[in-house]
Amino acid sequence: MDNDMYALALKNTLNEIKNVCPDVSHSFIFKENQEILTKDENTDERTIKKTAIAFSAITEMAEIGEAESVTFQGTNGRVNITHFNDFYLTTVASNEADEKALTSLTRVLVPTMLKLTPKIFPSQDHFKENKLKQQPETPDNPEPYLPDPIVSQFKVENFGLGGVLGSTIAIRIDRALIAQWNELYGDNKIEEAIIEETATGKSLRCKFKLIKESKYEAKGIIQMSEGAQRALKIQKGAEVLVKPVIKNQNDNDISSDDSEPEAEESTSNTEEVEVYRAPESYLPDPLVSQFMVENLKGFGFLGSPDTVRIDPAVIQQWNELYEDKKIEELIIEDTVTGTTLRCKFKPIKDSKFEDKGIIQIPEKVQLTLQTRKGALVVIKPVIE
Amino acid sequence: MTIVKRKRAISETSTTIILDVSGATEAEEARNAIDLLATLQEIRKSDKVIAFILRSATRATVYLRDDEEISKYAILSTQLFDSSEQLLELFDLGDTENILIEGKNIKALCINLGEKTLSIFMERNADHTEILNRILPPTE
Numbered sequence: 001m002d003n004d005m006y007a008l009a010l011k012n013t014l015n016e017i018k019n020v021c022p023d024v025s026h027s028f029i030f031k032e033n034q035e036i037l038t039k040d041e042n043t044d045e046r047t048i049k050k051t052a053i054a055f056s057a058i059t060e061m062a063e064i065g066e067a068e069s070v071t072f073q074g075t076n077g078r079v080n081i082t083h084f085n086d087f088y089l090t091t092v093a094s095n096e097a098d099e100k101a102l103t104s105l106t107r108v109l110v111p112t113m114l115k116l117t118p119k120i121f122p123s124q125d126h127f128k129e130n131k132l133k134q135q136p137e138t139p140d141n142p143e144p145y146l147p148d149p150i151v152s153q154f155k156v157e158n159f160g161l162g163g164v165l166g167s168t169i170a171i172r173i174d175r176a177l178i179a180q181w182n183e184l185y186g187d188n189k190i191e192e193a194i195i196e197e198t199a200t201g202k203s204l205r206c207k208f209k210l211i212k213e214s215k216y217e218a219k220g221i222i223q224m225s226e227g228a229q230r231a232l233k234i235q236k237g238a239e240v241l242v243k244p245v246i247k248n249q250n251d252n253d254i255s256s257d258d259s260e261p262e263a264e265e266s267t268s269n270t271e272e273v274e275v276y277r278a279p280e281s282y283l284p285d286p287l288v289s290q291f292m293v294e295n296l297k298g299f300g301f302l303g304s305p306d307t308v309r310i311d312p313a314v315i316q317q318w319n320e321l322y323e324d325k326k327i328e329e330l331i332i333e334d335t336v337t338g339t340t341l342r343c344k345f346k347p348i349k350d351s352k353f354e355d356k357g358i359i360q361i362p363e364k365v366q367l368t369l370q371t372r373k374g375a376l377v378v379i380k381p382v383i384e
Numbered sequence: 385m386t387i388v389k390r391k392r393a394i395s396e397t398s399t400t401i402i403l404d405v406s407g408a409t410e411a412e413e414a415r416n417a418i419d420l421l422a423t424l425q426e427i428r429k430s431d432k433v434i435a436f437i438l439r440s441a442t443r444a445t446v447y448l449r450d451d452e453e454i455s456k457y458a459i460l461s462t463q464l465f466d467s468s469e470q471l472l473e474l475f476d477l478g479d480t481e482n483i484l485i486e487g488k489n490i491k492a493l494c495i496n497l498g499e500k501t502l503s504i505f506m507e508r509n510a511d512h513t514e515i516l517n518r519i520l521p522p523t524e
């Protein structure tokens with residue numbers, strides 16, 4: 001995994017943390033070997049080095065197992081260092097900072113980015129090759145700067161009911177990739193993607209939807225209809241590259257392969273490229289939601305002891321977004337341990353817990369999930 | 385008061401630790417100190433608390449749940465306060481109030497009590513906020 005890719009994704013994440021918590025004065029990420037991965041503008045490298053040295057003095061002698069997090073609370077603010085994989089995220093905040101919000105962000109947002117980035121960019125070689133192919137920006141280009149389109153590699157999976165979709169060209173891609181695109185390209189429209197077959201170089205341009213089946217999420221998979229697979233002359237299991245077609249405010253495409261944006265067909269330097277357009281519409285999916293655990297007390301005979309209770313508003317949102325899909329179960333993930341559990345759910349009965357970002361979980365389920373009251377969990381619907 | 389299980393000199397740390405076997409506070413010590421020890425007595429009843437070290441410039445009161453090595457906790461506690469001082473100075477955040485370190489198995493809460501420092505080692509799922517509030521009740 002290329003550090004540049006991490007750095008870009010993580011720098012944006014740090015900026016988001018600052019946007020949400022303006023009382024954060026410094027934020028940066030360093031590696032175990034004290035190498036700086038990314039940092040904000042307020043922090044110089046010397047400060048990061050000093051922080052890394054002070055922290056390593058603790059970890060070298062930590063008798064408490066591998067240190068996952070340490071918070072130094074001072075009279076005027078606090079320093080928190082949180083360990084994810086090989087990375088150490090440091091945030092420095094004043095006492096006015098919302099501790100809960102900051103903890104949620106640092107323990108959810110950054111680990112999620114770190115977890116997803118390698119899956120979104122599994123082949124760095126392809127990324128480098130495609131970067132070389134991209135046309136350089138003209139120096140007098142008046143358009144605002146946009147990062148180069150990201151190229152990601154995915155494995156093809158079928159979708160649709162066999163021949164029912166016939167020759168329809170439809171693709172579904174990972175929501176994390178969409179989130180990444182939105183993060184990188186801001187307000188620029190991304191309604192289409194270009195799928196390129198890695199062996200032949202054939203490509204297909206079409207609108208996309210998000211993967212709905214959770215079992216395919218974060219697995220480096222792209223779902224393609226039979227029609228789309230036929231267009232690229234590929235089958236399930238093939239590897240393809242996916243890149244966004246970015247439209248700026250003037251609706252000009254800036255994808256690397258689209259120097260002539262309105263062309264139905266274009267030609268690259270080495271291979272003939274066929275470009276198809278499929279008239280599919282984009283439907284947004286809800287993001288994974290985060291909640292704080294609250295005990296669910298009651299009697300087993302009044303209901304299943306394995307059923308959790310969530311905010312009715314969340315259920316309503318799921319129903320609106322997934323319309324005709326049945327959602328009877330959800331997946332809960334403890335944000336610290338990463339333990340996941342699939343279980344049934346019902347709406348919260350007690351109105352005092354509504355709209356509070358709370359999930360009520362029976363103690364038995366808490367034990368299975370290795371979580372407890374006050375801990376943060378993320379949930380996502382299981383769509384059948 | 386017998387909150388100390390064993391007596392041991394710690395040579396690894398720069399601070400000399402003299403364990404207070406009797407556990408009693410000296411007569412001239414303020415009532416706050418007595419209250420603190422009483423609170424610690426209560427806290428140690430929790431089976432999730434593994435150890436604590438209450439340290440002043442000249443002595444330390446130690447509790448160990450099992451036959452643990454006190455030296456490793458004492459050294460870590462000292463290092464935590466040292467690192468905290470460095471980092472808080474680096475970012476101009478004043479003096480250390482408390483430190484929380486969470487490991488894979490256990491966590492430690494270190495509190496600056498002015499002339500004394502207190503380090504409590506507990507199991508990962510222990511409620512450190514409750515312990516902190518008992519030691520330093522939040523002021524309204």
